[in-house]
Amino acid sequence: MELVRTEAENGLISLSQDAPLDGPSWLKDLQDKARAEFQALGLPNRRVEEWKYTDLKAAMKVAFQPVDQGDITQAQVNELLGSDLAELSTQALVFVDGQLNEGLSDLSVGEGVEMLSLKAALADDVSWVKPIGTVQQNERDAVQALNLVLMQGGAAIKIAERQEVSKPIHLIFVSTASSESSVASRLFFDIGAGANVEIIESHLSLQNQASQTNLVTEVLVGDWAKVRHVKFNNDNKESVHLSNVIGKLGKESDYGLFQATLDGGLTRNQVEIRYDGDEAKADISGVALLSGKSHADMTLVMDHAALACESRELFKTVLDDEGRAVFQGKVVVQPGAQKTDGEMMSKALLLSESAEFDSKPELEIYADDVLCGHGATTGQIDDELLFYLKARGIADAEARALLIQAFVGEALELIENDTLRDYVIDQTLAWYEKA
């Protein structure tokens, strides 16, 4: 059968003929494979089970082009971050239009922390970055395959064993383009055994132009290590933001990921966690606040392949106008992964008749001594609660905002860093005022 390709697919295939980053032969081999995979798969569409509710092929009409790194000052970056985040003491790496901007970044080598631009790490064939492209194991994922070929930049970060990293590492992605642009980035973390680190990711746009982002984050979490990872994006309404976080957890490690999505065009936050060591735990949570025609898709796969691991997922989605959210959560318990403890919950609050929430929780259990549960709810603002607040003098709009805040609050509580939590709360409040 002859494949009919869309304009976007042809554009992406043509872009992927040359990989922007020069790497060692092991990478070139992986890229050749990935290039062939993408050509065979094309963009995911509703006939692909994992993309049933997010038809990327239909939504993405053309492939935007990458742009050269634009100019931006520290002051502009700080303004985009807002005072709370800008004043948070972090070690910041700033990526401008997909390239690490060394002038704006703090690449100073702290004790037990190595940070390299992806470009330098690959050009020099640094030995510890060799797992790049192999933490991802799903060979049927066209978006991940595309990223491996198209990645323009990013960072490789290694935390030494037992290192307590004092300041959070803040990865700031800024788009400066004055017209449509695309960015493909990759992050690679190698977190040593017993290390403790906090990662923050912000995705910002200087000129609020439509962009297509393809981001893959590979995280190797060492035995007994603890990682807290918070990501937020607030993209333009015409943008496509495709993110994959792929983690491999060592024995007794503890990984927490919180993702916040405010509006945007089409956003897909895909997470794949593989439990490699016994008694590891992961807490994957997030909020999505969607208005207009924003579409956000949270897809996750928790792959329990070790004994007595724990997974916790809590997602809160608020939908206004014609907002649409998708939640697909799959918990897999491999044969022998006894004593697995998994709990997954996804709740949506619909503020409009035209909003839509699609929820697909899945359990695939091949062991007999496990505790796994999932739940999903969809509802509207409770009139009894609303009346109670109004009967205390709180006007309708403010009462609704309080109830929405209360709804998402349960998930926001999971952000451990106080400044970050306050920042996300402020962002959500700003969203209600706008909505």
Place this chain on the structure above:
Amino acid sequence: MLEIKNLHVEVEGQPILNGIDLVIPDGEVHAIMGPNGSGKSTLSYVIAGKDEYDITDGDILYNGESILEMDPAERVAAGLFLAFQYPIEIPGVATMTFLRTAINAVRKEREQDELSIPDMMKLIQAKAKDLGVKPDMLKRGLNVGFSGGEKKRMEILQMALLDPGMCILDETDSGLDIDALRIVSEGVNALRSETRSMLVITHYQRLLNYIVPDKVHVMSDGKIARTGGKELALELEDAGYAEYDEELA
């Protein structure tokens, strides 16, 4: 002064209130007693402005102005306050945040300056202490995990903080043990003044030993069936509601 004139109310076509006439002058405390289903709680909700009721006839005036077109929040700013029979739990809204939001919303509507956070905290903590509301309760989600007594104390705290001219207490005694009843009643009595009126709705006479009313009304079948002094409550305690309730008679 609250004036209820010939108030007729229906819910989904079903008449609940059938011509209530009631005047509560400034500084007076009136009690409404009556059997279950007589329309007592409906009356309190209608005064507070809950929107599931159809007012088919009559009017409610507060200080000479009709409140029927006012939304619930405007009624609070005007000076009306309803203490709920079943205070609602709102997880995720911290009690302190809720109190601050309510106080400032009402102050703003009354064209008073908003209180600074330190002044607000001082005010809330002082009134909370008077009512035996523990500081820990202010940090928790609104009414979440509160005992029956704690919820009612929280209602009275809100009443004290919002400085109403007309307080409606809907079955405030329900679910309270004798100690809780005493604390809540003391809180209510502390708020009695020449300018503040109260409407105490209750099924039982017990509450009226603590909050002694100027007048007692008996409600039956959506109407005021009888009005008397505080001794009427004692009479009802002995005789029950049989005289007023067709089903019991």
